[in-house]
Amino acid sequence: MSDNQFVDQLVVPGDVVLDLSSMANQTIKLGGGLRQESDAISVTKAGKLRLSKPNKYWVESSQKRYVPSVEDSVLGIVVDSRSDNFIVDIKGPAVAFLPVLAFEGGTRRNIPKFEVGALLYVRVVKANPGMNPELSCTDASGKAAEFGPLKDGYMFECSTGLSRMLLRSPPCPILEAFGKKISFEVAVGLNGRVWVNAASPSTVIIVANAIMRSESLSVAQQKIMVEKLLQNLNIST
Amino acid sequence: MEFVNPEGLRLDGRRPTELRQIRAELGAVAKADGSAVFEMGNTKVIAAVYGPREVRFEYSMANFSTGDRMRRPKGDRRSTEISLVLRQTMEACIMTHLMPRSQIDIFVQVLQADGGTRSACINAASLALADAGIPMRDLVTSCSAGYLNSTPLLDLNYVEDSAGGADVTVGIFPKLDKVTLLQMDAKLPLDIFENVMQLATEGCKAIATELREVSNLMKEINIVGEHKAIGISARGIKSYARWFRLQLCPDCCYTQFLSP
Numbered sequence: 001m002s003d004n005q006f007v008d009q010l011v012v013p014g015d016v017v018l019d020l021s022s023m024a025n026q027t028i029k030l031g032g033g034l035r036q037e038s039d040a041i042s043v044t045k046a047g048k049l050r051l052s053k054p055n056k057y058w059v060e061s062s063q064k065r066y067v068p069s070v071e072d073s074v075l076g077i078v079v080d081s082r083s084d085n086f087i088v089d090i091k092g093p094a095v096a097f098l099p100v101l102a103f104e105g106g107t108r109r110n111i112p113k114f115e116v117g118a119l120l121y122v123r124v125v126k127a128n129p130g131m132n133p134e135l136s137c138t139d140a141s142g143k144a145a146e147f148g149p150l151k152d153g154y155m156f157e158c159s160t161g162l163s164r165m166l167l168r169s170p171p172c173p174i175l176e177a178f179g180k181k182i183s184f185e186v187a188v189g190l191n192g193r194v195w196v197n198a199a200s201p202s203t204v205i206i207v208a209n210a211i212m213r214s215e216s217l218s219v220a221q222q223k224i225m226v227e228k229l230l231q232n233l234n235i236s237t
Numbered sequence: 238m239e240f241v242n243p244e245g246l247r248l249d250g251r252r253p254t255e256l257r258q259i260r261a262e263l264g265a266v267a268k269a270d271g272s273a274v275f276e277m278g279n280t281k282v283i284a285a286v287y288g289p290r291e292v293r294f295e296y297s298m299a300n301f302s303t304g305d306r307m308r309r310p311k312g313d314r315r316s317t318e319i320s321l322v323l324r325q326t327m328e329a330c331i332m333t334h335l336m337p338r339s340q341i342d343i344f345v346q347v348l349q350a351d352g353g354t355r356s357a358c359i360n361a362a363s364l365a366l367a368d369a370g371i372p373m374r375d376l377v378t379s380c381s382a383g384y385l386n387s388t389p390l391l392d393l394n395y396v397e398d399s400a401g402g403a404d405v406t407v408g409i410f411p412k413l414d415k416v417t418l419l420q421m422d423a424k425l426p427l428d429i430f431e432n433v434m435q436l437a438t439e440g441c442k443a444i445a446t447e448l449r450e451v452s453n454l455m456k457e458i459n460i461v462g463e464h465k466a467i468g469i470s471a472r473g474i475k476s477y478a479r480w481f482r483l484q485l486c487p488d489c490c491y492t493q494f495l496s497p
Contacts, residue, residue: 010453013367014375014412033372035332042412044332044372046452063370065270065288093289093339130337 007051011043011059018057031058062161062215066091066191068127073147075155075189076135078118086114088122091157091191094132098122102136104144112149119150119195121187150187153197154204160192162215174214177226178207182233186211206233240385240397248396249278256380256392256440257353261360261451263368269344271369275361278394279351284361286369289339323358326379326408326418330363332372341371352394353381355406359418360444367452376448377417379408380440382433384425389433391440405430407437411445 006017018028018041030036033045034057043049047061066074068090076088076096085097098120100111114120126134139145166172166188171179178184184198184207194211198204206229214222241247251257257278266272269285276282327343343365345358356379363376383393385402398404403425408418416438425433 012376012449012452013373014410016412035372035374042375044374045370046367047370061370063270063368065369093336094291129335 033059074191075193096133273364281349284365288341375410382437
């Protein structure tokens, strides 16, 4: 099968990864980054081709730009507020709307007040192409579940690939290594924004810098970097 | 003037069917969603892609704008023509139906011009779009070819271009094998034109393999731009500072990255 050589390989737009004429009567499921052109499946986004047996293919790519999709947890910044929605920027092609009542126990009488520039941890509820996405500060069952405004701390931007790596399980080596020695809070948005908070500013700086630099390092290199940073932190405190 | 000497070498020592040295770097503009610097010999072009994003007031944006350091007025005929041509080429390759009601801005700046600027702009814009993750049918690659001293020449530099001979610029989808751009200055007899266009198309395919290698290597290294350390960074972080800006020569980048 011609696709075997492409799975887990880096592909570039235009690469033909599957030739349907040579595969009879199989159902293939195509995820993001792939397109069907009569008999050939070709790539539309640069990234790594992944296969989930038996028949799901998709391209994993990492960009700065975020494409909103349903059930993603993202970090949004409030840009404006209207009578029935907050206008929130989530780094996508269009600003998103957060209904004023989409909070746990939200009624017309206890509408939260957010300033312009407030950072929120929200969940994407609707993301149709051509329409503004809709957000919510509750999970599917209506509970608050850690969604809502994030106070203090420091927010920085990264690529979508790094956010996915930080959120995977088993936990990413950086977070695990730091977690054993220092205490800090981190919120990761799939839209390429990460928020870090800790008791002292030097801890926040160290964790934030380490996360920013970890994208291109392998697991072993990440652990070495974290050890070096922790040593320096112990020297300075 | 002799552009191809009796041994078959051109003014800069190349053979008639040899491309100039290609260099490319992704992620050069930290603020843009995707960017690329593309060099073909002495011609150097930087492209930055923003989008898709909300459609804004049209006054400040032309979807393509090219210019050189001398800041010619925007209405100058050559720039408008090149902008239009490049826009049509990229429109054919971006899948705009997946992104309704949004706009994609591609800014291209020619840093050094030594012939083949149109082709370099298209190659840089392709790489920048791939870097930004905008869905595309295929990379667009472009190359120019000419005909001097009765020899078809690939990838003209400025001296050869201004010699008054024909200059054919071809842009193709390398994998789909379809032509998206075909332009020619001056005149050529039809049979010679076929040879010259064939040569330019092959040049495009050679550039496509180079671009593919470059963007694959850049994806592995995952460079998304410069990150500035906040506050006073601990000493340990400094040793990692040079993992970032890699000037990518396809042959030597791997060894540069691996050395600790």
